[in-house]
Amino acid sequence: MASKDHKKAVAANLAVFNSEFAIKYDGKESQQTLALLFVKHLLEYNFTNPTSRKSPSETSTPIGDASKPHSGFTVDSSLPDPKTYLEKHPSSIFKPGMKLLDFACGTGIVSELFVPYIQGGELIGMDISKLFLERFNQRAEKITAENDLVMKSYEYDVLDEDKQDELKQFEGEFDAIVCTIAYHHIANYEQVTKKLASFLKSGGYLFIVDFYNEDVEEVSVGGGVSEAVLHMGGLKIDKLNHTLGDYAGLVNVSSAREFMVSIWQPESFISTHSRQVVIDKLKNGELPKRTAPDGDVEYLIDTSLIYAVGQKK
Numbered sequence: 001m002a003s004k005d006h007k008k009a010v011a012a013n014l015a016v017f018n019s020e021f022a023i024k025y026d027g028k029e030s031q032q033t034l035a036l037l038f039v040k041h042l043l044e045y046n047f048t049n050p051t052s053r054k055s056p057s058e059t060s061t062p063i064g065d066a067s068k069p070h071s072g073f074t075v076d077s078s079l080p081d082p083k084t085y086l087e088k089h090p091s092s093i094f095k096p097g098m099k100l101l102d103f104a105c106g107t108g109i110v111s112e113l114f115v116p117y118i119q120g121g122e123l124i125g126m127d128i129s130k131l132f133l134e135r136f137n138q139r140a141e142k143i144t145a146e147n148d149l150v151m152k153s154y155e156y157d158v159l160d161e162d163k164q165d166e167l168k169q170f171e172g173e174f175d176a177i178v179c180t181i182a183y184h185h186i187a188n189y190e191q192v193t194k195k196l197a198s199f200l201k202s203g204g205y206l207f208i209v210d211f212y213n214e215d216v217e218e219v220s221v222g223g224g225v226s227e228a229v230l231h232m233g234g235l236k237i238d239k240l241n242h243t244l245g246d247y248a249g250l251v252n253v254s255s256a257r258e259f260m261v262s263i264w265q266p267e268s269f270i271s272t273h274s275r276q277v278v279i280d281k282l283k284n285g286e287l288p289k290r291t292a293p294d295g296d297v298e299y300l301i302d303t304s305l306i307y308a309v310g311q312k313k
Contacts, residue, residue: 173201183210241254
């Protein structure tokens with residue numbers, strides 16, 4: 001099932017994720033800010049009209065105030081109040097008792113933000129990185145001691161031929177699956193999407209959230225990225241819709257830029273993820289610059305995020 005390119009990408013990703021990168025991951029302000037925004041926009045998603053999405057013009061103005069910590073976003077001020085959440089969002093699938101899979105969960109910084117909304121349910125994290133999952137499990141131990149839900153993790157490459165019998169335990173199990181900023185690391189994301197679709201219950205939703213480079217809609221982007229970032233040139237709206245619908249067999253499929261945010265990122269991120277106009281500004285010394293609390297040099301850029309959605313029949 002897994003292609004040579006997929007196996008090569010997995011190895012490249014593990015080389016990064018099982019290194020010092022994982023140690024710094026939780027502490028990066030950009031990661032914490034993005035995690036908060038991912039969950040905010042997932043919780044506020046319009047399930048009454050799931051294919052009605054924002055237009056490019058509606059998302060052309062970056063959100064956030066980069067002069068403030070975490071661009072001005074906080075859990076208390078940005079996320080819905082769990083006590084009144086379902087009153088304001090009655091059609092949401094994020095509700096008590098649900099079963100949620102965070103695919104490519106990393107250390108769980110996105111997973112834990114769902115906890116207040118799915119009490120009495122089950123929250124599963126799945127990733128290829130043992131080191132990330134060690135951090136996830138540390139979170140889970142604390143969270144389950146203080147909340148009414150099951151939270152546990154599994155270490156899997158879902159296309160591993162030797163694990164397909166084990167992976168059958170997840171078929172038809174989940175009310176929702178979320179995958180945040182991982183698809184651009186996946187070589188064979190079409191087959192991964194099809195596998196994830198098999199994990200959904202009837203009526204369940206798959207959400208793919210990723211960085212979006214608008215340049216890819218205009219030109220075919222070739223080299224210039226590492227083996228661990230294979231598909232920055234492939235995450236096009238039409239391609240994602242085709243993957244979710246025609247290939248994985250999901251319905252109510254839609255993809256759109258969900259928001260842009262002003263955020264601080266290191267040169268390594270900008271050079272492999274950003275539009276050419278941003279990369280040129282970086283090279284010309286035109287971007288605001290700072291030294292982050294962890295000592296990294298970072299630059300202020302506007303980053304786009306795409307949400308791709310599909311529902312199991």
